Amino acid sequence: xxxxxxxxxxxxxxxxxxxxxxxxxxxxxxxxxxxxxxxxxxxxxxxxxxxxxxxxxxxxxxxxxxxxxxxxxxxxxx
Numbered sequence: 001x002x003x004x005x006x007x008x009x010x011x012x013x014x015x016x017x018x019x020x021x022x023x024x025x026x027x028x029x030x031x032x033x034x035x036x037x038x039x040x041x042x043x044x045x046x047x048x049x050x051x052x053x054x055x056x057x058x059x060x061x062x063x064x065x066x067x068x069x070x071x072x073x074x075x076x077x078x
Contacts, residue, residue, distance in 0.1 A: 031039065
């Protein structure tokens, strides 16, 4: 028997309705406000870590380059 697509789900006190995805038979649901806030926080933290890692690698590449003589090419500093 097929589930009713309008059945409400209670997730952490927030009521959400399942939504059809891409016309397929798979039900998905919108994120709750709490889930969305957690996702945004996690993405911001991940972005900050990756920016720091890229800056570290860029600095390492500049300082270890045999042709740099301590001076970075203009395109790297931009």
